[in-house]
Amino acid sequence: MGNETIIIADDHPVFRDGLRTLIEHIHPGVAVATADTLDGALAIARSGTVRPSMFVLDLFFAHRSIKDQLAALRREFGRASIVVVSMADDRATIDGVMACGVNAFINKSVTPHEIGKALEAVRQGEIVVKVPTPDADDTAAGLSERQHSVLQLIAQGQTNKEIAIALGISPFTVRIHVSALFRALGVSSRAAAVTKGVSAGLIAPAH
Amino acid sequence: MGNETIIIADDHPVFRDGLRTLIEHIHPGVAVATADTLDGALAIARSGTVRPSMFVLDLFFAHRSIKDQLAALRREFGRASIVVVSMADDRATIDGVMACGVNAFINKSVTPHEIGKALEAVRQGEIVVKVPTPDADDTAAGLSERQHSVLQLIAQGQTNKEIAIALGISPFTVRIHVSALFRALGVSSRAAAVTKGVSAGLIAPAH
DNA sequence: CGCACCCTAGTACGGCCGTACTAGTGACAT
DNA sequence: ATGTCACTAGTACGGCCGTACTAGGGTGCG
Numbered sequence: 001m002g003n004e005t006i007i008i009a010d011d012h013p014v015f016r017d018g019l020r021t022l023i024e025h026i027h028p029g030v031a032v033a034t035a036d037t038l039d040g041a042l043a044i045a046r047s048g049t050v051r052p053s054m055f056v057l058d059l060f061f062a063h064r065s066i067k068d069q070l071a072a073l074r075r076e077f078g079r080a081s082i083v084v085v086s087m088a089d090d091r092a093t094i095d096g097v098m099a100c101g102v103n104a105f106i107n108k109s110v111t112p113h114e115i116g117k118a119l120e121a122v123r124q125g126e127i128v129v130k131v132p133t134p135d136a137d138d139t140a141a142g143l144s145e146r147q148h149s150v151l152q153l154i155a156q157g158q159t160n161k162e163i164a165i166a167l168g169i170s171p172f173t174v175r176i177h178v179s180a181l182f183r184a185l186g187v188s189s190r191a192a193a194v195t196k197g198v199s200a201g202l203i204a205p206a207h
Numbered sequence: 208m209g210n211e212t213i214i215i216a217d218d219h220p221v222f223r224d225g226l227r228t229l230i231e232h233i234h235p236g237v238a239v240a241t242a243d244t245l246d247g248a249l250a251i252a253r254s255g256t257v258r259p260s261m262f263v264l265d266l267f268f269a270h271r272s273i274k275d276q277l278a279a280l281r282r283e284f285g286r287a288s289i290v291v292v293s294m295a296d297d298r299a300t301i302d303g304v305m306a307c308g309v310n311a312f313i314n315k316s317v318t319p320h321e322i323g324k325a326l327e328a329v330r331q332g333e334i335v336v337k338v339p340t341p342d343a344d345d346t347a348a349g350l351s352e353r354q355h356s357v358l359q360l361i362a363q364g365q366t367n368k369e370i371a372i373a374l375g376i377s378p379f380t381v382r383i384h385v386s387a388l389f390r391a392l393g394v395s396s397r398a399a400a401v402t403k404g405v406s407a408g409l410i411a412p413a414h
Numbered sequence: 415c416g417c418a419c420c421c422t423a424g425t426a427c428g429g430c431c432g433t434a435c436t437a438g439t440g441a442c443a444t
Numbered sequence: 445a446t447g448t449c450a451c452t453a454g455t456a457c458g459g460c461c462g463t464a465c466t467a468g469g470g471t472g473c474g
Binding site for chain 3: 366385396
Binding site: 112154189192 | 218219221222224225269270294315316318319361362363364366394396397398399401402405406
């Protein structure tokens with residue numbers, strides 16, 4: 001039977017151990033390996049005689065997102081489930097991660113019981129997104145879709161002209177969105193908008 | 208003997224439980240209570256017959272910092288140790304928290320063993336700052352002190368003129384620092400500098 | 415239908431931004 | 445003492461920013 005192997009990668013030891021205990025409790029019999037880096041997890045995955053059945057990965061390692069490496073991981077371990085856990089709970093981050101072909105996104109504020117249920121659902125083949133406050137569509141606090149896009153591009157340091165090209169609209173229109181965005185956030189500069197956006201969980205310090 | 212009470216408050220259940228297990232293991236006999244909000248922790252603290260000997264508090268609850276409430280907590284529970292745990296590890300955040308009169312700041316990436324040692328040291332009356340990479344004085348990656356100050360003020364959305372007033376120097380000099388800062392960060396706009404600073408852990412999305 | 419809201423586009427204007435120069439001071443190391 | 449580096453101050457200039465107007469099209473609601 002249980003030649004299942006689950007690999008956990010998280011650079012927060014307490015959370016990592018908690019996750020391990022949790023999985024070993026709900027899935028007795030499966031082999032659980034842990035690592036504190038994505039590379040460590042990969043080393044374990046490639047060295048084993050059996051391929052891992054599931055990855056449980058933190059999205060951020062030392063402030064760096066592993067989002068760019070998820071697609072490659074998906075290709076290399078086509079049969080394995082990939083579960084991403086993260087502090088983030090904003091729509092943009094979740095969408096970006098799910099678009100990489102992972103099986104689940106679970107916020108770290110979710111209770112162990114809920115995490116267990118989610119992992120079980122993933123094992124059954126389900127695609128799962130689990131956040132503590134289940135509001136899948138409140139993209140932002142009063143921000144329109146366009147304003148949210150503009151905010152993300154502003155956070156990347158793009159000028160109005162560059163944003164216009166990126167969105168395929170006129171620079172004049174971009175200005176409208178920028179002004180409306182500032183009004184919505186209660187700020188009056190790009191820099192302030194970025195900090196406000198980060199602290200409000202609207203955007204993530206990507207890359 | 209052990210009429211000691213330790214109260215843990217963290218909105219991440221897995222981490223919270225891990226912390227509880229850790230403390231119960233190294234300090235068998237103490238009463239450990241947990242809450243998922245600061246208010247919950249306060250309710251426990253005020254209702255108990257004995258005053259808690261130690262608080263272990265997450266700095267962020269649902270993106271909101273409890274920094275503003277630390278000083279009041281310090282006043283109300285003068286005899287208790289206050290330990291702040293957080294994802295953050297930047298100098299600005301740590302300094303801000305320590306200035307509130309807490310006994311310790313521990314980053315969540317620190318190993319359970321190190322956390323245990325730190326908590327023990329706090330119980331002995333020590334002031335402890337524990338981060339995974341123990342470099343208490345590399346304020347920033349190549350940024351001078353002035354550049355770091357300027358970056359923080361930029362993140363607050365302040366103009367060069369406002370920064371000049373805040374630092375007591377000429378707006379012209381501020382420009383010099385801004386340009387140098389951009390060069391150091393490899394960006395060319397204030398907004399990009401903020402995201403870069405956040406993702407590099409140089410600044411925290413305060414308030 | 416009228417109203418609200420979002421997105422679009424443009425003009426005008428004052429102001430701030432960011433860079434490139436020059437130039438002086440103090441600290442610290444070789 | 446010579447060089448390096450951080451910090452200070454100023455001038456000049458092109459460009460981008462943010463706001464305030466006008467103005468039209470689309471969608472959904474009562």
